[in-house]
Amino acid sequence: MQRVGVFVCHCGSNIAATVDVKKVVEMVSLEPGVVHAEDYQYMCSEAGQARIDAAIKEKGLTGIVVCSCSPRMHEATFRKAAERAGLNPYMVEIANIREHCSWIHKDMEEATKKAVVLARAAIAKVNLNAPLQPGESLVTKRALVIGGGIAGIQTAIDIADAGYEVDIVEKTPSIGGRMSQLDKTFPTLDCSACILTPKMVEAAAHEKITIYTYSEVDKVTGFVGDFTVDIRKKARSIDMNKCTGCGVCQEKCPSKKTPSEFNRGLNTRSAIYTPFAQAIPNVPVIDRDACIKFKTGKCGICEKVCQAGAIDYEQKDEIVTQKYGAIVVATGFDVIKVDQYEEYAYSQSKDVITSLELERIMNAAGPTKGHLERLSDGKHPKEMVFIQCVGSRCSDDKGKSYCSKICCMYTAKHAMLIRDKYPDVNVTVFYIDVRTPGKNFDEFYRRAVEDYGVNYIKGQVGKVAPQPDGSLLVQGVDLIDNKQILKKADMVVLAAAIEPEKDVRRIATMLTASIDTNNFLTESHAKLRPVESPTAGVFLSGVCQGPKDIPETVAQAGAAAVKAIGLLAKDKLLTNPCTAKADELMCNGCSTCANVCPYGAITYETKEINDHGIRETRRVASVNNALCQGCGACTVACPSGAMDLQGFSNRQILAEVDAICR
Amino acid sequence: MVYSYYPGCTLKTKAKDLDRYAKECAKALGFELEEIENWQCCGGVYPLGTDEIASKLSSVRALNEAKVKGQDLVTVCSACHHVIKRTNDDMKNVEDIRTRANNYMELEEPYAGETTVLHYLEVLRDRVGFDVLKEKVVKPLGRKIGAYYGCLLLRPSKIVQFDNPENPTIIEDFIKAIGGEPVIYPYRNECCGGYVSLKEKEMAGKMVDRIMDSAAGMGAEELITACPLCMYNLNKSESANKLPVYYFTELLAEALGLKEEV
Amino acid sequence: MSGHLHEDMKSRVIDISGASPHKCMKCGKCSASCPSFDEMDIKPHQFVSYVNNGDIEALMASKSLGKCLSCFACVERCPRDVKPGKIVDAARQMLIRQQGQAMLTPEDVPELLDPEVPQQLLMSAFRRYSR
Incomplete structure (x- = not known):
């Protein structure tokens, strides 16, 4: 029989206001095995832990139950406290009487009863607990960063500066990401390229960083500290070692009709292309869907003009397999398709554009060389209307429920830049709320209004109607004046909601990282572990976790790097001892468990078994403790009951159920 | 293919053209419209309160009639x-x-909602096929035609599921199939004044004038509609840009070479 | 009028309309879309606020009830699925269901008629404006 101590936490008033903690202490004292029970205001505090320490030593406790918050919050805290007092940390059980009880109930009598029941279950379990010893696994001192935008670049540089090898995998032909498409950045209006390209160069030149562009992650296996990843280097059709980046092939390429992804389809590019002039690496790729040589077998002009002999039509996709200790996801975002909001006539008029398209128009390297002009007729606009929240803050089935966070600021930026460069252009912004939390952000927005004369109207637009004269009639509302407004505009700019890059779902599945209904990756704790995925060894950088502007993205990228470095700095990791174990006497080698194991942790061996004196050779399951994550799928799948999970054995679970039903 | 057919009150009186051209063209295109016996008026307006049942029953009767016959309802x-x-x-x-x-x-x-309800245009698009229709056209129209959708066909889009409510294409595709040139104009999905035109004639007038001006400005020479109420309101326009308005079935008959025969 | 009756009328409007006024974020897209905006004394977005405030009597006295086209542009474009147009319809229903409150009677018809009026206009007008 164990000697069990029970510690009931008040959690300030979080628990004590709803659960009669004294009553819980009184009731659990009567439970079998319980030799000590007490309550305290904050069990997780230093004083609270000291009480646990003292009780273990004074009463010779062999197991403890802490009735407190979720084990996700403080299980580790109490296990460490027990360990310091000389107890095996796996002799600690948590009864969650906060999230599972006090927070969700109002009636004290009922809640107290439930708290007692939850405590009983934990006591029943700890009575059957046995000390467990964690194993060890080695840490591969190399990190993978998925995504080569500003988030991925910053994370990679920070990890590399700490002395670890980092690989960046970027699916497009160049690193740089969305930031490379931007013209100026708020709130300081510095040129995006001027602050980004040095970072790109730094990453590319860093001796610890390897960049795989035009590449994708194909497969991920393994676990924290020891991931194995297949990277698919898509056939570039160019020998990267030979190419000098002279650009002649792009000039001479006769297939020039493919919409430029980098310029958001506002102009076209050649079939052999680099997305933009400052691309890193400065090596083009051949878009095989657009290339005449690949489509018809004829052409081959690029090969003829290439002095370096770098063109290689025979090149094939190549798989690079690499081991990593940590993986950082930095897959970024795209803007939503706005043609589902056709009341704004996006697909009916070339002069209705998204804000990201406006970035390209305003950019000196963009399709209009930085001149503000209408895409329909090249004319200089006189009236511009911006519409906020297109697809953000929607509870219909088309849009996004969240605020995209960056639109208010970039719209103020666009409005200000236009008024500054073209004082003859009137700018009107229709908004629902102007949201500018951030250092110097509201001041920035007010400058747009007060110093640059941007006309902000509180109210949404209902319809944009293209007119026979080529203008756009914007029908909106001014909620302050309670008037419907008809405003003739030459261009309309839509602040389209942002959403996680489409690929993220595939990547999250490979990493078994959780993802929310909006396809944002879920953090381990919304407040206290915001850059860690609940999957150990996977970290989150940038907009893949939630909408962010550049400063926030860079800050989070650094935070993700620190977490990755903290992991890589360890030589060994303790492995979770709560793994599956097969009872060889009961196992009949049917393979059911191996078929359901998501981690490939179960193999079979043929060995001699001594079954109650009978010696025979049998095929039995064997669990690799380093791979097993303790999910328990095999224990429920096993038809003969041979599989059990250490720390969560069938006997322990049933004892809990019995205690609850008692 | 035989469909159950629900003509409705106005197609038997003020909008006879809409009805007879529809039936004749159906024959030429290889399907038949079998009028539901003893159909009752739908009420002209979807019941305005969620608590109204009696005013829905005439529709339910027609729907059930089609279900019993095992036909889709057109x-x-x-x-x-x-x-x-x-x-x-x-x-x-x-x-x-x-x-x-x-x-x-x-x-x-x-x-329990078993019957499939199809608008005649949906039959043309999804059952006959606009490409097949195009082959049967003997007199391509060659005119610039504006589609007037109005509100009833398109909204609420989640339930009527007819077309993109803000940028529909079905009538434009129909116009192309009969050899016309569709003219896109922004007010084709804005209300004609609809139900208020009985009591608020001036207000309805403003709305149809805006539609006419927009369509004419974009180059339309005539408008087509599927709705007798839209037809009535559009014809009340006093705009200098007022265009002739036809039922889509009439132009269909014309393109199929049936107009004179009917 | 007692607060209790206010609440009762508010919940009746919500029931009859099937609208969700509490989901409104006051963006005004309904009023921006409304073709009858200028004709209305209480504007579409205000209809939502009046329901939230429980002031249903004012809605029932509003001349907007006769101006709304039930064209559903506001319902279609609302980003929050509030359905403002259905609130107008419901308020009108609550009005005309009261004795003597019909907005159209058979006696009114002859002077409104012209030879082209389609049957469906008369049908629907009576459906909308009388019990």
């Missing part, structure tokens, strides 16, 4: 289509309405 008038389609959605998805309506109806087998 409508031509926009208003009938709107009312019957939405009532069908209620019968399928709103348990309270389904139960109460069936309690009134005392049918042999309760009706």
Whole structure:
């Protein structure tokens, strides 16, 4: 029989206001095995832990139950406290009487009863607990960063500066990401390229960083500290070692009709292309869907003009397999398709554009060389209307429920830049709320209004109607004046909601990282572990976790790097001892468990078994403790009951159920 | 292919053209419209309160009639289509309405939204096919035609599921199929003044003038509609840009070379 | 009028309309879309606020009830699925269901008629404006 101590936490008033903690202490004292029970205001505090320490030593406790918050919050805290007092940390059980009880109930009598029941279950379990010893696994001192935008670049540089090898995998032909498409950045209006390209160069030149562009992650296996990843280097059709980046092939390429992804389809590019002039690496790729040589077998002009002999039509996709200790996801975002909001006539008029398209128009390297002009007729606009929240803050089935966070600021930026460069252009912004939390952000927005004369109207637009004269009639509302407004505009700019890059779902599945209904990756704790995925060894950088502007993205990228470095700095990791174990006497080698194991942790061996004196050779399951994550799928799948999970054995679970039903 | 056909009140009186051209063209295109016996008026407007049952029953009767015959139910008038389609959605998805309506109806087998409701244009697009229609055209129209959708065919889009409510294409595709040149103009999905035109003539007038000005400005020479009420309102326009308005079935008959025969 | 009755009328409007006024974020897209905006004394977005505030009597006295086209542009474009147009319809229903409150009677019809009026206009007008 164990000697069990029970510690009931008040959690300030979080628990004590709803659960009669004294009553819980009184009731659990009567439970079998319980030799000590007490309550305290904050069990997780230093004083609270000291009480646990003292009780273990004074009463010779062999197991403890802490009735407190979720084990996700403080299980580790109490296990460490027990360990310091000389107890095996796996002799600690948590009864969650906060999230599972006090927070969700109002009636004290009922809640107290439930708290007692939850405590009983934990006591029943700890009575059957046995000390467990964690194993060890080695840490591969190399990190993978998925995504080569500003988030991925910053994370990679920070990890590399700490002395670890980092690989960046970027699916497009160049690193740089969305930031490379931007013209100026708020709130300081510095040129995006001027602050980004040095970072790109730094990453590319860093001796610890390897960049795989035009590449994708194909497969991920393994676990924290020891991931194995297949990277698919898509056939570039160019020998990267030979190419000098002279650009002649792009000039001479006769297939020039493919919409430029980098310029958001506002102009076209050649079939052999680099997305933009400052691309890193400065090596083009051949878009095989657009290339005449690949489509018809004829052409081959690029090969003829290439002095370096770098063109290689025979090149094939190549798989690079690499081991990593940590993986950082930095897959970024795209803007939503706005043609589902056709009341704004996006697909009916070339002069209705998204804000990201406006970035390209305003950019000196963009399709209009930085001149503000209408895409329909090249004319200089006189009236511009911006519409906020297109697809953000929607509870219909088309849009996004969240605020995209960056639109208010970039719209103020666009409005200000236009008024500054073209004082003859009137700018009107229709908004629902102007949201500018951030250092110097509201001041920035007010400058747009007060110093640059941007006309902000509180109210949404209902319809944009293209007119026979080529203008756009914007029908909106001014909620302050309670008037419907008809405003003739030459261009309309839509602040389209942002959403996680489409690929993220595939990547999250490979990493078994959780993802929310909006396809944002879920953090381990919304407040206290915001850059860690609940999957150990996977970290989150940038907009893949939630909408962010550049400063926030860079800050989070650094935070993700620190977490990755903290992991890589360890030589060994303790492995979770709560793994599956097969009872060889009961196992009949049917393979059911191996078929359901998501981690490939179960193999079979043929060995001699001594079954109650009978010696025979049998095929039995064997669990690799380093791979097993303790999910328990095999224990429920096993038809003969041979599989059990250490720390969560069938006997322990049933004892809990019995205690609850008692 | 034989379809159950629900003509509705106005197609038997003020909008006879819409009806007879629809039937004649159907024959030429290889399908038949079998008029539901003893159909009753749909009410012209989808019941305005969620608590109204009796005013939905005429639609339910027509829907059930088609179900018993094992046919899809075809409508031509926009208003009938709107009312019957939405009532069908209620019968399928709103348990309270389904139960109460069936309690009134005392049918042999309760009706639960089994019938497929199709607008004549949907039959042309999805069953006949605009490409097949195009082959049967003997007199391509060659004129610039603006589609006037109005509101009833398109909204609420989640329930009527007719086309993109803000940038529809079905009538434009129809115009192309009969050899016309569709003219896109922004007010083709804005209301003609609809129901208020009885009492608020001036207000409805402003709305149709805006539609006419927009369509004419974009180069349309005539408008087509599927709705007798739209037809009435559009014809009241006093705009200098007023265009002739036709039922889509009339132009269909013209393109198929049937107009004179009918 | 007692607060209790206010609440009762508010919940009746919400029931009859099937609208969700509490989901409104006051963006005004309904009023921006409304073709009858200028004719209305209480504007579409205000209809939502009046329901939230429980002031249903004012809605029932509003001349907007006769101006709304039930064209559903506001319902279609609302980003929050509030359905403002259905609130107008419901308020009108609550009005005309009261004794003597019909907005159209058979006696009114002859002077409104012209030879082209389609049957469906009369049908629907009576559906909308009388019991």
